[in-house]
Structure formats: C-alpha cells, structure tokens
Amino acid sequence: MTKKINNYEIVKGLIDATVKKMSLNRSVYNILSEPQNVVEVAIPVQMDDGSINVIKGYRSQHNNALGPYKGGIRFHQDVDIDEVKALSAWMTLKCALLNVPFGGSKGGVVVDPRELSPGELERLSRGYIRAISPILGMDIDIPAPDVGTDGRVMGWMLDEFSRYKNYGEFGMITGKPIIVGGSLGRVEATSRGAMFIIREAARAMGINMKGAEVVVQGFGNVGGNAVKILHEVGCRILAVSDVYGGVYNPKGLDVPSLQEYYAQNGTLKDFPGSQNIGNKELLTLKCDILVPAAVENQITGQNAANINAKIVAEAANGPTTPDADKILAERKILVLPDVLTNAGGVTVSYFEWVQNRYGYYWSEDEVNDRLERKMVEAFNTIYSLYRNRKDVDMRGAAYMVAIERIYEAMRVRGWLGHQVQPEVKREVKFA
C-alpha cells in the first residue's frame, strides 16, 4: 500500500523554506507551523431509521494575525485532522496574498454527504455548527462552503447559529443563499477568480484564450463553473471529469449541452459526441491549460512527467505535490498555485461579509469588477516577484508575499518579541 501524502507536512515544509529564504526569525516558522486552536467534536446525528450515528468533525483555526479566522467547511469521507490543518494554513496564506483582512481556518466532517438523506444532512450540518458555535462569529471565525457543502448547508448553519445567539448574525458565515445576505457572484467566484488568473498567465505566456485548449478535473462548484466561465471567454474545453470519471472530445465539448446532460442524468458518462475517459488519463491529455478542480494530490511524482499542458492552474487546494512541482518546473510548465488561483472564493466571501456589515448590497457586476481588480493585482505582484528573483517558482513567490504580510502583522502586534528584524526588506510593494 502506498503511504498517504500528508498535506500538513507539505505546507509546513513550504513555510519553512520560505521563512529561510526570507531570512526571517525562526519564531515566524514556529508560530505558522502550528494552528492556534484545533477542536475535534463528536456529533450525534439521528438517522432516518431512528438510530444515532456519531460523526467526527474538526475546526482548525490556523492564524488570526491579519483578522478573524476564515475558511470553508468540508464534508468528505477522507477528512482527517492533518488535512484540515493544512487547509487552514492555506487559508491564512491566501487571505494575506489577496490583501483580504482575514486569518485562516478550515472545518472538516468525516462523512460522505452523498450517503445522507436531506434530513440527515440538515441534522448533521446543524449538529456540527452547534458543536463549534462558541468559537464562531462574524469577528471571530467565519465559515463558508468547501467540498461536499453548498449554499443550502450554509443556510442551515446560519439558522442554527442564530438560534444559539438569539439573533440573526448574518455575517457569521458566507456563501449563504442570497435571500439571507449572500453575495451575488459568490457561487461562481472561485472559478471566475481562477479564470482571471489563467487569463493573465496566458497573456504573459503568449497563449490566446480564444481557442485555448483546456482540461478540467472536477465538476462540482469550482470545476463546473470553471468549465462554464472558461467556455464563455472562448476556451475550448476538451475534457472534464468528476469522481466517477470523465468525457473527452479532442475537438472540444459542447459545454451548454454537457451542462444540460449532467443536470438531467447526474453523470458525465456517455455524453453524446464524446468518449469516456478515466481521471488518470484525463490529467495527461495534451492541452494548453490543465485545471485540477477536485481534491489534493492529483499531480504527483508518479504522473508529473506525463502532464502535457503549458499551464497547470490549481483551482483545487493542494492538487500538486512538491516532487511534482519540481518535475513540472524542469519541464517549463507554469504552475499557478492554489493560494492564488482559487482565492476568488474567499475574496467574494470577504465582499459578502462587508455587505453584511454594511447592510447594503452590490450588483453582480460590481462584485465581479472588484474581484477582477483584486485577482489581477495579486497575479501581477507574484508574477513580477517570480520573474525578478528567478530562484522561486510561482508558489514560492506567492508564499513570500503572503508570509511577508503575516510576519508584519505579527511583528507590529508584538507576537515576535523584541529579538526580530524591525521590518522585512520589501522586494515588492503592496498597493
């Protein structure tokens, strides 16, 4: 049996390398290598047959130097504590990178939501949020959707938290339905943000988005909307997949018909005018842009030599392992890191939180325009650092920019004592 890849060890290794490269005090690594709080809860859930299942859940609050903890909630059968810790650290980094005034957190529940009835799913969602209510709040820790959760689940969680507080604190969760304070554009935000990053990278590499050949792994919130939005801007979608497998047409899939087919049949398989393809094979298809938008550790030392794209755009969190990163860099394949590429989700979550505080709601165009500005600004900052330094890849550059900001917040808050450098010598100025 192959050893499970530990993403928490991976993110710690990346933070360690970055802190060393920036010659920062060791205490910066010591603080960032451990989440500030981690809770584990056991949630009793009444099943439809009357029995009680006790389901395990976690919340990891990684760092709040820059603002309240922020991060999604994952419902997935493979969730474990180290995965949740890793995902919470990535949240700290991506919020810092996007100049969004939040820290990082993440929640996880060990369950396959496909196996629950709607009633069981609602009782689990309410039970989980009840269990972690004391550590949540719009100025403390603000959850959102991730794998296996969506706006409907956020609606139940908002309601449960409001019962606990005895008033409706709408800004305590984002990605919720529009009618209860959700933001226009949040459902598509992660994918729209990814499109902006891909567009900027394609421009820098001389790839025309009109007709660019794209392969997307994952057909949920992020993958499904990425397919739709990339198609809208003129890309040719050659292949897409979900956990059960995918479909491929070398001339390009008919995206509107595929969406209709999926909505009707609940599967991509046997979509007319395409051939079925497995997830392994899909990742190695020849294309301009490969978009992993499913789960972690999809591009590894095992298959990186066979990746046949010019750009890998990480819409998922953690899809590429460090050994794969090395191989892709040697092969001159540009990897657009997760903490940048998928940060559109938390950016619009931030806009949602601002609108909730303000009690005034923006049009979808306003949301999308503000998102575009933030994503392009972050891309330019990282890309210029990557081009100027030459000793870091895009991920390394992104970690440097993020850690610089977190470091500065920790320094001025006095978390680092008096033995540290007064200020990091800035290589890139923030706008």
Ligand SMILES: NC(=O)C1=CN([C@@H]2O[C@H](COP(=O)(O)OP(=O)(O)OC[C@H]3O[C@@H](n4cnc5c(N)ncnc54)[C@H](O)[C@@H]3O)[C@@H](O)[C@H]2O)C=CC1
């Ligand atoms: N929902 C959001 O706003 C954000 C999500 N992300 C990340 O994007 C990724 C996808 O998240 P969502 O789309 O929200 O989840 P989702 O639950 O809506 O969709 C997940 C998709 O991946 C597929 N999938 C699962 N395991 C797979 C496997 N082993 N191989 C191929 N496909 C597989 C599923 O069938 C489904 O189509 C995750 O890494 C998540 O952390 C990142 C930022 C924000």
Ligand SMILES: O=C(O)CCC(=O)C(=O)O
């Ligand atoms: O929208 C959010 O607050 C968090 C989204 C998320 O979980 C992620 O970026 O991985």
